[in-house]
Amino acid sequence: MDNEKDKSCQGNYDLFRELDPAALQKKFLNALLKIQNVRRGSIWMKRGRTYVCVEAAGIDSENIVGVTLDAGSPSIVGWVIENGKMTIAKPGSDRRHNREVESHFAIKSSQILCFPLLIDGQVFGAVQVIDTHPDGIYLNLDSSHLSPLQALVEVCSISLWNAMRYSREKKKNRRLSSTLSRIEKENTIIGQSKAFHTSMKLVKSYADTDFNVLITGESGTGKELVAERLHRDSARVNSPFLAQNCSAIPETLLESELFGYKKGAFTGATRDRSGLFEAADGGTVFLDEIGDMPMGTQAALLRVLQKNEIKPLGDSRVQYINVRIIAATNKDLVGMIRENQFRQDLYYRLSILPVHLPPLRDRREDIPLLARHFLYTESKKAKIPEKKIAPETIHHLVAYTWPGNIRELENLIRYLMVTTQDEIIKPGDLPEHIREASPDEITKHTDPMPSDPQTNGAQCLRDISAMTWPDLEKAYVRALMEKFNWNITWAAKASGINRSTFASRMRKLDIHRGTGPSL
Numbered sequence: 401m402d403n404e405k406d407k408s409c410q411g412n413y414d415l416f417r418e419l420d421p422a423a424l425q426k427k428f429l430n431a432l433l434k435i436q437n438v439r440r441g442s443i444w445m446k447r448g449r450t451y452v453c454v455e456a457a458g459i460d461s462e463n464i465v466g467v468t469l470d471a472g473s474p475s476i477v478g479w480v481i482e483n484g485k486m487t488i489a490k491p492g493s494d495r496r497h498n499r500e501v502e503s504h505f506a507i508k509s510s511q512i513l514c515f516p517l518l519i520d521g522q523v524f525g526a527v528q529v530i531d532t533h534p535d536g537i538y539l540n541l542d543s544s545h546l547s548p549l550q551a552l553v554e555v556c557s558i559s560l561w562n563a564m565r566y567s568r569e570k571k572k573n574r575r576l577s578s579t580l581s582r583i584e585k586e587n588t589i590i591g592q593s594k595a596f597h598t599s600m601k602l603v604k605s606y607a608d609t610d611f612n613v614l615i616t617g618e619s620g621t622g623k624e625l626v627a628e629r630l631h632r633d634s635a636r637v638n639s640p641f642l643a644q645n646c647s648a649i650p651e652t653l654l655e656s657e658l659f660g661y662k663k664g665a666f667t668g669a670t671r672d673r674s675g676l677f678e679a680a681d682g683g684t685v686f687l688d689e690i691g692d693m694p695m696g697t698q699a700a701l702l703r704v705l706q707k708n709e710i711k712p713l714g715d716s717r718v719q720y721i722n723v724r725i726i727a728a729t730n731k732d733l734v735g736m737i738r739e740n741q742f743r744q745d746l747y748y749r750l751s752i753l754p755v756h757l758p759p760l761r762d763r764r765e766d767i768p769l770l771a772r773h774f775l776y777t778e779s780k781k782a783k784i785p786e787k788k789i790a791p792e793t794i795h796h797l798v799a800y801t802w803p804g805n806i807r808e809l810e811n812l813i814r815y816l817m818v819t820t821q822d823e824i825i826k827p828g829d830l831p832e833h834i835r836e837a838s839p840d841e842i843t844k845h846t847d848p849m850p851s852d853p854q855t856n857g858a859q860c861l862r863d864i865s866a867m868t869w870p871d872l873e874k875a876y877v878r879a880l881m882e883k884f885n886w887n888i889t890w891a892a893k894a895s896g897i898n899r900s901t902f903a904s905r906m907r908k909l910d911i912h913r914g915t916g917p918s919l
């Protein structure tokens with residue numbers, strides 16, 4: 401007897417451990433059928449105004465899985481679901497029974513025992529066990545037998561509901577993880593400063609067109625990243641994006657890379673080879689460091705732009721190609737044109753849509769965002785726990801001038817991830833040249849106070865005799881806040897009063913970011 405009990409407990413543990421809803425439904429139904437010594441049974445779920453059979457056992461079960469009953473049509477499961485009560489029914493005489501479904505069965509049902517599936521008092525389905533013996537002699541409807549059965553149905557209902565929820569969440573989690581890794585792979589572009597936003601707005605509008613784009617900006621400002629984004633957001637997205645750096649590469653080699661060559665075109669050309677333009681046909685060619693392109697190659701590139709055709713080295717025939725060109729440079733092409741180092745006609749064709757990416761020192765608000773972004777992505781790549789960055793460390797990063805721009809910041813984060821022992825990156829972990837940068841550095845490196853009287857309170861300081869004391873204070877506080885990118889600590893430090901007094905004056909003067917000067 402004890403042995404029997406152990407077996408039954410073990411069976412129940414197996415049931416409750418199951419997390420796959422389909423497998424759990426099957427085990428649950430089989431357990432009930434075994435206890436009641438019958439072979440036919442089914443589980444139904446409520447879906448809106450219908451009931452769907454999700455699991456069935458016994459002869460004819462293949463005819464019932466997937467059957468959907470309308471809430472308006474008669475059915476025992478429907479009645480149990482709507483009333484939330486267990487019921488016993490004799491199909492022959494019970495008006496609730498669905499004769500249409502039964503008519504497809506070779507062996508008829510004689511007695512049905514059906515329980516609701518409940519979670520927190522709400523019905524989400526029903527389970528029925530069915531006697532097919534003509535005299536209905538198998539189902540044990542004795543109350544001493546029914547009440548433990550009822551208890552089992554109740555706990556199995558909870559298990560089933562949890563398994564369904566777990567499976568839903570698991571699917572959702574998988575979808576989110578794949579979106580996240582796609583975003584990570586796509587090289588997310590980070591930035592919310594006004595300067596960056598203005599450039600990105602232009603980029604977004606350029607993506608819808610097919611004109612050539614010229615991206616200018618200092619080294620490491622994200623020109624290649626933006627070029628990739630332009631391609632990805634354009635109609636050419638399903639064709640290649642191929643990049644060529646035009647600097648520090650001999651003229652013949654660059655031309656053969658771009659346009660390809662025929663066998664025998666030069667010593668070492670042992671076979672035909674197609675170039676970048678041909679390989680990128682239908683897509684986008686990104687020409688980085690276009691300012692370093694030799695004059696001869698510039699002439700060949702002009703032909704591509706004028707006629708949409710390329711001539712591989714050593715070939716007498718031309719090939720028609722269809723590419724969009726995005727070029728980038730950190731050089732002053734206009735100055736180079738003046739000095740006859742860059743072709744003016746090429747410049748005009750390349751720069752139909754120009755965009756300038758601001759240096760990092762002109763978008764200091766983005767530095768904390770970028771630093772945290774790189775900490776996150778780099779630690780994910782390296783599969784190591786993500787370190788945090790102390791607010792004081794961020795202050796030094798924001799104050800530093802970043803001649804190498806975002807690339808320099810990215811490399812610094814990699815360095816800090818390796819060299820910092822602690823979980824939190826503190827100012828002492830920074831290399832000396834960055835640690836030396838303090839909020840005062842900003843004053844040295846940022847423009848003097850802007851002179852537009854409509855947009856900056858600093859102008860008001862020029863004519864202080866015409867101002868009231870509160871106006872003057874307001875203009876002063878606003879000017880400081882703008883100068884220090886709305887960092888209260890630094891603004892307070894520069895004003896020579898403590899932070900909380902400064903913050904309280906700001907509140908009193910009703911100064912907020914985004915609101916215009918009140919003068």
Ligand SMILES: Nc1ncnc2c1ncn2[C@@H]1O[C@H](COP(=O)(O)OP(=O)(O)OP(=O)(O)O)[C@@H](O)[C@H]1O
Pocket residue numbers: 587588589590591617618619620621622623624625626688728730770773806807810
């Ligand atoms: N806004 C941004 N958000 C996140 N990462 C960025 C951003 N801008 C640049 N980066 C990262 O900074 C690094 C340098 O960017 P990128 O190579 O695009 O700069 P670049 O201007 O083309 O540099 P160069 O002129 O030296 O070729 C890359 O690793 C890039 O992923």
